[in-house]
Amino acid sequence: MRPPSPSIPEKEFVVEALKQGLRLDGRAALEMRQPTLTFGPDLGWVDCSLGKTRVLAQVEAKMVKPPPERPFEGQITIHSEISPMASSEYEQGRPSEEEVTIARMLDKIIRRSDVVDKESLCIQSGQRVWNLRLTVHFLADSGNMLDCACLAAIVALKHFRRPEVEVVGDEVVVHPPAERAPMPLSMHHAPFCLTFAYFQDTSIPAILDPSRLEQRLSAGVISIALNAQRELCVVQKAGGVPLSPTEILRIVAVSTEKSKELDRFVRERLEDDWRTRTVEVV
């Protein structure tokens, strides 16, 4: 069920305010909502929220037999269906356009750009590899679910520890976490996604991390995924108001700054959480 379009007074107010450089929630044009990360009792369980937008990501691992054409690589599958819990506009079972966009972006950012080293997931080539299942649950949609989902997914992958395996000849011994400390995933890099919305009136500069209302009133979005080493992983600007090349380069420059901040933040939070998980050796 599609929610009603924003009313004309709402639209005019938001656009007028943006022309004067004011956003409804008081943020600056290029200010992101402060992300909060909550880690669950399980390793690889992260609840990420950007303001009121909440996304939950969970990583699980199981051993499978690899396909014959890729015997040395592990597998990663991403499941991200939006349920009506996020908002009444999403229907169970029928993927809306936004859902397809988010699913494809997550696929490009996490799988295509090789975030996790798949060869390190191999236990016995041709016979056993790890299959990682990343499930993303969208709990609340208050704008910009894509950035939140991407952040949650990357942090979940960084947080996850897989059980240690020992291969003796042809036998594979999986050590439970109580016996041997589980190992982190070997990740090549950690991309963060940043979404900018821009409006029909070109005098309004692009705004970072749009809220729900801003997203609905926007005339287009550009999403940039990059890591803290200044490598662009995905740039997606499809349609919407055409932007000049200088504007796009400016947005890319802003993204490099923001991704460094996000990287620092994620590192600090992961270290904080890791300190709380002490293992007693009996």
Added chain:
Amino acid sequence: MASRVEILNDGGFRSDGRKQYELRDIVIDLSQQGSADGSVVLSHGLTQVSASVFGPREAKMRSQTLHDRANINIEVTFAPFSMGERRKRSRNDKRVLDFASTIKATFEPAIQTKLYPRSQIDIYINVLQQDGGVLQACINATTLALAAAGIPLLDFVCAVTGGVQSASPLLDLTTLEENDVPHLTVAVMPRTGNITLLTMETRLHVDRFEEIFQLVTSAGHVLHKEMKAAIKDRTRTLVAAMSVAPKAVGEKDPLYSERMDDS
């Protein structure tokens, strides 16, 4: 996986004999296909795409009509023989749907849909041969087909792919190059120089990005000249075919001479 074929050798030549900034041969065939209002078969080197446009016409899908503008419906089919291995792609394949919605989003700001409320413009794209730059070819073919169909556009939409091979930028990539090299596709509207599509799915450093981005945008302008020439040529042929009445010596058909001035 190291490539057995060099992407760019020391003499500055690529695997298909082109230089770094050379675009592939473009072949544009605007002849009528079926009952389409506008149709084109476009080739960039070995990549061949055919596009047919129907519309604006009465909307078949009533649920998707918009009260104030035309609905753009794009369907893309990849022929099973288009790649080296025969592969049949289902219609609801997420990749194909994503591809089609990217093209639709690219043309939303370019087509003057507000002129045809409650109607539908159907664009059917068939990818006949894939050799890299498929998105680029589809977008260029769609522009030409729309122009041939007489649908009012704000501007041409010209798309080019570009990539960077260890600090050397390359334009208009083939499959071999796309598999090896980080690349992006940019669709530009030449009159204003604004970008309506920018996609990149491979890792590329920010410093390299700026250079290739500028290059690809200017390549779009070069393509624009070719596309415009093809459309004008076709229109000239049609007008010549339609002008039946013999002219007196020295008398010029006013409509013909006004519109056919190359500007």
